[in-house]
Amino acid sequence: SKRFTRTLVQFLTRPEVEALLAAPDQRTWFGRRDHAFLLVAVQTGLRVSEMTGLTREDVVLAAGAHVRVTGKGRKERCTPLARPTREVLKVWLREPRRGTGSVLFPSAKGSRLTIHGVQYLLNKHRQTASRLCPSLTHKHVTVHRLRHTAAMELLQAGVDRAVIALWLGHESVETTQIYLEATLRM
Numbered sequence: 677s678k679r680f681t682r683t684l685v686q687f688l689t690r691p692e693v694e695a696l697l698a699a700p701d702q703r704t705w706f707g708r709r710d711h712a713f714l715l716v717a718v719q720t721g722l723r724v725s726e727m728t729g730l731t732r733e734d735v736v737l738a739a740g741a742h743v744r745v746t747g748k749g750r751k752e753r754c755t756p757l758a759r760p761t762r763e764v765l766k767v768w769l770r771e772p773r774r775g776t777g778s779v780l781f782p783s784a785k786g787s788r789l790t791i792h793g794v795q796y797l798l799n800k801h802r803q804t805a806s807r808l809c810p811s812l813t814h815k816h817v818t819v820h821r822l823r824h825t826a827a828m829e830l831l832q833a834g835v836d837r838a839v840i841a842l843w844l845g846h847e848s849v850e851t852t853q854i855y856l857e858a859t860l861r862m
Contacts, residue, residue, distance in 0.1 A: 685824045685827075685828070686815075686821055686824060687821060687824040687825040687827075687828045688718075688812075688815070688817070688821065688822070688825045689811070690829075691809055691811075692805070692809050692811060692812050692815070693718055693825060694809075695805035695806075695808040695809035695812060696714060696718075696801055696802065696805045696809075696812070696817065697711065697714055697715060697718070698805065698808065699801035699802075699804040699805040699808075700714070700801055700804075705771065706784075708767075708768060708771065709768070709771075709781055709782075710797050710801060711764065712764050712765060712768040712781065713727065713781045713794075713797070714798075714801065714822070715760070715761050715764050716730075716743070716757075716761060716765070716781075717819055717822040717823075717826075718822045718825055718826055719757065719758055719761045719826060720743060720755045720757070720761075720826060720843075721755070721822070721823040721824075721825075721826030721827055721830075721843060721844050722743070722745060722755065722819075722823070723747065723748070723819065723820070723823065723845075724791055724794055724818075724819040724820065726745040726746075726747055727781070727794070727819055728781070728788050728789045728790070728791070728794060729745070729746070729788065730743060730745065730779070730780040730781065731777075731778045731779060731780055732769060732778045732779075732780055733778060734780065735757075735765055735769070735780065736754075737757075737762055737765060737766055737769075740756075741756065741757040741762045742754040742755055742756050742757055743755050743757060745845075747845040748845060751845060753842070753845050755843060756843075768780075773786070774786035775787060794819060795818065798817045798818065798819070799817070801817075802815065802817040823844065826843075826844075827840055827843075827844060830843065
């Protein structure tokens with residue numbers, strides 16, 4: 677196999693995450709949607725296709741709160757929801773629906789958000805958040821970077837690599853090695 681330089685995993689720090697979560701104007705429907713979207717993304721580590729594909733029926737807020745997703749390779753998994761995320765989703769689910777579908781985070785017309793739509797909202801809120809947290813100014817925030825952030829927070833909280841692999845829907849525990857290497861370098 678070819679030799680190559682593997683770059684470190686890029687993720688957000690806790691202050692950057694907090695600034696990003698505070699950026700959406702929650703007085704508007706779009707702000708409430710975006711806040712809920714960002715919170716779910718950074719807490720669950722779901723892929724962009726998993727985030728945009730979530731439906732209201734995929735969210736379980738009772739005991740053992742979680743989201744059900746069908747990920748890569750059509751593998752289904754359940755990802756736990758923390759109490760703050762669960763509370764935000766309870767409020768979000770009471771919002772009037774847009775369109776005829778049951779998309780959890782719909783576009784203005786009620787359809788599934790596109791990848792470009794997601795990137796637009798991330799860029800918009802990163803720009804707003806960079807006023808509070810200047811380190812975000814030159815960072816490229818993507819759903820995948822939020823996924824890395826979720827994994828790093830789990831690892832730093834002492835969660836076992838095997839659990840992180842299950843949480844993220846990785847085929848192998850070895851895939852989580854990149855997070856361990858980034859933590860050791862820190």
